[in-house]
């Protein structure tokens with residue numbers, strides 16, 4: 001593809017740009033089709049290397065142009081328009097456009113028995129949730145409002161409780177429920193793990209008090225240890241996370257620290273539809 005500047009690989013590694021969404025990031029280059037809200041167009045590139053982690057990328061239509069011209073040359077390059085995007089926008093384009101052998105639509109015929117309603121459902125299940133943290137026995141389950149809980153907790157009348165969103169154990173350990181999202185390759189969809197994370201007493205107090213406060217998403221992100229053990233992974237307990245508080249009545253988003261742990265990798269780099277099917281198999285009693 002053509003770049004405005006002569007592409008000196010060494011220079012490019014250090015070139016930065018200011019993205020209106022992501023701030024200062026590395027400059028990358030994709031074909032114009034892959035920009036913005038594109039999805040399922042294919043994502044072709046040379047293999048990334050430590051020196052070039054974000055090699056130029058192009059869609060499947062541009063790949064046809066490239067191969068019929070025998071590679072990137074004067075002929076093919078004039079037919080493809082390239083755009084400069086930030087490395088985070090590039091990653092988003094990669095996740096949404098990467099072709100996978102199994103498509104999410106291929107799961108449309110999958111039938112599975114639901115835990116919640118005991119009925120058979122059809123299609124992909126993109127949401128699994130845990131009703132309590134790993135450390136809770138389910139003791140103190142209540143449907144009391146967060147503010148009511150807060151008052152009883154502060155007055156010392158309540159030391160252990162569990163709701164759909166909050167859990168206190170013996171007035172020493174505090175947990176909230178949130179979402180770890182795994183973007184699904186080749187789609188604009190995400191798979192959601194509804195899990196629990198620990199928070200400090202002070203953050204727990206703030207979250208209870210601001211449960212339906214319109215300004216709660218202005219709260220700074222909070223540190224958390226993942227407190228749910230997910231099947232089909234190496235142990236997930238105590239993975240480090242940041243809690244990003246969402247607007248009222250939307251669960252917080254848990255950002256898993258980027259490590260080599262498969263859950264962290266899936267959270268940051270996405271999962272295939274085939275992996276969605278694998279998780280469904282592990283999580284559901286019956287699938288067919």
Ligand SMILES: [Zn+2]
Pocket residue numbers: 031032033034058059060061062
């Ligand atoms: Zn293209």
Ligand SMILES: [Zn+2]
Pocket residue numbers: 019020021022023085086087088089090
């Ligand atoms: Zn960006």
Ligand SMILES: [Zn+2]
Pocket residue numbers: 114115116117118119121
């Ligand atoms: Zn159901």
